[in-house]
Amino acid sequence: MPTFTALTTLADGEKARALAESMEEMDPTPDGVGVFEMEDGSGLWEVGGYFTEAPDEVALSLLAAAYGARPFAVSELPDTDWVAKVRRELVPVQAGRFFVYGSHDADKVPEDCVPLLIEAAMAFGTGHHGTTLGCLRALDRLMNAGIEARNVADIGCGTAVLAMAAAHVWPRPVLASDIDPVAVEVAEANAAVNGLSEKVICVEAAGFDHPTLAAAAPFDLVFANILKGPLIDLAPSMAESTAKGGHVILSGLLVEQAEEVIAVYSAAGYSLAHREDIVDWSTLTMRRE
Known part of the structure; x- marks a missing residue:
């Protein structure tokens, strides 16, 4: 199943939240919408939506203009087994006495540690x-x-x-x-x-x-x-x-x-x-x- 993302930024947190709420009224409806304050010191807020159908780019353009946001960048993500990908990349981590690992690495848990199991699907x-x-x-x-x-x-x-x-x-x-x-x-x-x-x-x-x-x-x-x-x-x-x-x-x-x-x-x-x-x-x- 293809997945599409639509991302934009704007400088006002209240408007960013309002834009996110308006996106939820779109057709096709996004499967998820998020609002995040960017951590780079720019003062910008990122608004993003995830779609399993191609989003209406005209509607996105109108929403961006209405809330003073930059034009949405729309991308189609490759069809990826994300759990398998995370499992490959989720190598165990040692932090002092603590050992964080996925179930696929259960055989690597040292005997003298505090084990913390985090499944790849919850990573x-x-x-x-x-x-x-x-x-x-x-x-x-x-x-x-x-x-x-x-x-x-x-x-x-x-x-x-x-x-x-x-x-x-x-x-x-x-x-x-x-x-x-x-x-x-x-x-x-x-x-x-x-x-x-x-x-x-x-x-x-x-x-x-x-x-x-x-x-x-x-x-x-x-x-x-x-x-x-x-x-x-x-x-x-x-x-x-x-x-x-x-x-x-x-x-x-x-x-x-x-x-x-x-x-x-x-x-x-x-x-x-x-x-x-x-x-x-x-x-x-x-x-x-």
Whole structure:
């Protein structure tokens, strides 16, 4: 089955979301529409649609003009078995004591590691990206320093690989939240295949806005591997939800964005404990004073 993409950019986030909503009324209807703030510092927003029928390019042109967006770039993707492709490319990743792998590499799991199984069909946020790798390394460093977190949250959990890592090494359940209901389903599925359904509690929430999270706070460790803008917006509620002396591990940041996030969290009552840059991405470990 052919797949088509239609992508454009514009400078206004509100208009970008409105454009995405209008795309959902097209005929043929897109199978999915996404809106993303670009991470290159340009201030632009990307709007994209995925179609299993060739989209109406005249309608796309009219929508782009109506919302002040650049003309849509329409492409036909090759017919690809994406799960097989990911399986070929998804090599195991070692991050300190943690070993992230797919079931096709189960025979490669070392005996002296903490294994984290992520299936190829659920392979966003697997440890291969510099942000997730940085977070796992940060957790490993905290453990090497003798820190044991009794109350942990993974905000914007994606696959829940970070929540699962904490649940593997510490006795109490870990809360994992995501604003995307699909991500919550993926997180629950990954917890199940790792035998952690009772220890990784998944909820759909924006930030800490959920009764389960509110009842469990304050946390002595919080993961937030999201993006610069949401991290900055989250700082006040993060401070309210972190125990004194607790740590937060922040990522999803380009290297050039890290200083701004450090400044915001320092003003909210945190101090920088460690920073690691992996290629273009930065991971911050900060301690609540």
